[in-house]
Amino acid sequence: xxxxxxxxxxxxxxxxxxxxxxxxxxxxxxxxxxxxxxxxxxxxxxxxxxxxxxxxxxxxxxxxxxxxxxxxxxxxxxxxxxxxxxxxxxxxxxxxxxxxxxxxxxxxxxxxxxxxxxxxxxxxxxxxxxxxxxxxxxxxxxxxxxxxxxxxxxxxxxxxxxxxxxxxxxxxxxxxxxxxxxxxxxxxxxxxxxxxxxxxxxxxxxxxxxxxxxxxxxxxxxxxxxxxxxxxxxxxxxxxxxxxxxxxxxxxxxxxxxxxxxxxxxxxxxxxxxxxxxxxxxxxxxxxxxxxxxxxxxxxxxxxxxxxxxxxxxxxxxxxxxxxxxxxxxxxxxxxxxxxxxxxxxxxxxxxxxxxxxxxxxxxxxxxxxxxxxxxxxxxxxxxxxxxxxxxxxxxxxxxxxxxxxxxxxxxxxxxxx
Amino acid sequence: xxxxxxxxxxxxxxxxxxxxxxxxxxxxxxxxxxxxxxxxxxxxxxxxxxxxxxxxxxxxxxxxxxxxxxxxxxxxxxxxxxxxxxxxxxxxxxxxxxxxxxxxxxxxxxxxxxxxxxxxxxxxxxxxxxxxxxxxxxxxxxxxxxxxxxxxxxxxxxxxxxxxxxxxxxxxxx
Numbered sequence: 001x002x003x004x005x006x007x008x009x010x011x012x013x014x015x016x017x018x019x020x021x022x023x024x025x026x027x028x029x030x031x032x033x034x035x036x037x038x039x040x041x042x043x044x045x046x047x048x049x050x051x052x053x054x055x056x057x058x059x060x061x062x063x064x065x066x067x068x069x070x071x072x073x074x075x076x077x078x079x080x081x082x083x084x085x086x087x088x089x090x091x092x093x094x095x096x097x098x099x100x101x102x103x104x105x106x107x108x109x110x111x112x113x114x115x116x117x118x119x120x121x122x123x124x125x126x127x128x129x130x131x132x133x134x135x136x137x138x139x140x141x142x143x144x145x146x147x148x149x150x151x152x153x154x155x156x157x158x159x160x161x162x163x164x165x166x167x168x169x170x171x172x173x174x175x176x177x178x179x180x181x182x183x184x185x186x187x188x189x190x191x192x193x194x195x196x197x198x199x200x201x202x203x204x205x206x207x208x209x210x211x212x213x214x215x216x217x218x219x220x221x222x223x224x225x226x227x228x229x230x231x232x233x234x235x236x237x238x239x240x241x242x243x244x245x246x247x248x249x250x251x252x253x254x255x256x257x258x259x260x261x262x263x264x265x266x267x268x269x270x271x272x273x274x275x276x277x278x279x280x281x282x283x284x285x286x287x288x289x290x291x292x293x294x295x296x297x298x299x300x301x302x303x304x305x306x307x308x309x310x311x312x313x314x315x316x317x318x319x320x321x322x323x324x325x326x327x328x329x330x331x332x333x334x335x336x337x338x339x340x341x342x343x344x345x346x347x348x349x350x351x352x353x354x355x356x357x358x359x360x361x362x363x364x365x366x367x368x369x370x371x372x373x374x375x376x377x378x379x380x381x382x383x384x385x386x387x388x389x390x391x392x393x394x395x396x397x398x399x400x401x402x403x404x405x406x407x408x409x410x411x412x413x414x415x416x417x418x
Numbered sequence: 419x420x421x422x423x424x425x426x427x428x429x430x431x432x433x434x435x436x437x438x439x440x441x442x443x444x445x446x447x448x449x450x451x452x453x454x455x456x457x458x459x460x461x462x463x464x465x466x467x468x469x470x471x472x473x474x475x476x477x478x479x480x481x482x483x484x485x486x487x488x489x490x491x492x493x494x495x496x497x498x499x500x501x502x503x504x505x506x507x508x509x510x511x512x513x514x515x516x517x518x519x520x521x522x523x524x525x526x527x528x529x530x531x532x533x534x535x536x537x538x539x540x541x542x543x544x545x546x547x548x549x550x551x552x553x554x555x556x557x558x559x560x561x562x563x564x565x566x567x568x569x570x571x572x573x574x575x576x577x578x579x580x581x582x583x584x585x586x587x588x589x590x591x592x
Contacts, residue, residue, distance in 0.1 A: 015549075024453050027456075031428060035461065
């Protein structure tokens with residue numbers, strides 16, 4: 001047989017090979033859904049602002065007392081398609097799914113407690129609403145700095161001046177962490193399917209929180225929707241026993257949210273609580289030009305004028321004011337905080353949680369920057385740095401390298417609080 | 419039909435999906451990765467429509483092939499999981515299916531031989547020998563000069579001939 005004939009035979013044989021697998025279930029539906037999300041009207045680009053040379057400073061994740069419980073407020077939130085990919089930079093812009101909204105039902109089950117079913121909606125402005133059949137509801141509006149909780153007996157708790165990056169019921173910190181671990185090729189994360197949707201699955205042991213004693217969570221299973229980065233299933237185990245589980249049913253991505261969903265009833269007898277973050281118009285705020293990932297744009301700016309308590313045991317020096325900026329990319333969010341470090345102070349991770357030991361990677365800067373990058377399923381992905389007289393935190397939906405890049409892009413300038 | 423409509427674009431992609439899926443499968447060798455890369459490639463193509471509408475309408479297969487090929491190569495570079503099996507080992511691997519028919523055995527050996535080629539050589543063989551692209555179209559799809567297509571094909575075919583030499587002898591005696 002001549003070479004040319006044999007090549008033709010090989011070509012025929014190649015065409016007849018039948019080992020090419022079909023697509024996974026839902027492939028075409030998922031593709032169509034993603035293409036639909038690509039078609040909405042463009043969002044004004046506001047992200048990076050050239051020439052911003054003066055701005056403010058400070059702040060990061062904060063630990064506050066809420067209802068007697070120590071709550072770690074971590075920067076990071078929901079966000080949206082703001083900024084288009086930068087015009088410069090190496091290689092093509094990464095493909096990013098801009099999810100404009102998510103809706104569904106989140107079911108929360110805790111050992112010994114009846115299951116709670118919350119119908120929820122989240123949009124690309126970070127607005128979040130959830131309600132239960134018994135009348136309990138939660139509505140958050142980060143642009144307005146308002147969070148309103150209504151409990152079953154009709155009592156309304158109205159918080160104003162809320163920090164950017166409230167995490168809410170959806171456990172998005174876990175979703176972002178698992179996605180970031182997947183981007184790093186972490187062996188504990190594998191591909192899978194959940195309810196016909198492609199997911200990342202994290203299934204691994206974690207170091208228990210020392211404050212929880214022997215009953216602490218030592219294993220986490222999470223199935224994270226890859227389009228929205230929402231955790232469809234989160235299962236927390238202690239010594240082989242499930243102690244808490246939540247899952248999302250009827251997830252809808254990109255669907256129109258009914259009008260009125262985020263409206264807050266006035267509530268004559270509301271219990272008010274001002275948390276001290278004043279909003280600044282992002283269009284006029286002279287904020288620094290940061291190297292945020294492609295697709296993100298500046299959405300909200302807030303300032304806390306008084307010093308804040310931060311650090312795993314609240315041991316960081318209280319400095320202020322604190323500048324906080326939320327960048328959104330669809331429902332994804334990155335929250336950046338900046339505050340003065342103060343002379344001679346030694347800082348620990350401002351987003352660290354008491355009793356929780358997490359591994360922080362150092363910056364790839366030869367040790368000249370104090371701080372670290374934390375990607376762990378128990379905390380929101382974040383980077384923090386103490387450099388040039390400022391402490392910076394970056395938290396939310398981003399890979400380790402993206403978070404680090406943002407933190408290191410904060411310019412060394414005199415801070416002027418908006 | 420307007421390609422800017424997601425449904426129409428999906429229809430277009432589905433018409434070429436068998437070829438693109440084969441390319442992604444042969445280059446990546448893993449169904450999940452194949453699906454992931456194809457999703458990204460198709461979304462990227464949709465996003466690039468305003469810039470490449472001429473290519474998309476004139477030769478959609480070539481255009482989609484180029485985007486898919488680049489996406490696969492990016493994935494291989496990013497994951498750095500390209501572990502090439504020496505050709506001799508690949509074709510000498512015992513067939514796990516035992517006494518199945520000769521045709522199946524040959525297919526298995528051919529697939530193994532293809533898998534053992536470097537990804538860029540594999541793509542050239544798939545395009546020209548399996549899909550029937552001419553050299554110019556293949557060069558366009560792969561983003562390389564026509565001469566490079568020829569040289570890659572030449573080397574790839576030589577390795578395939580060597581790997582499948584036994585079959586040729588069998589056929590000669592048949």
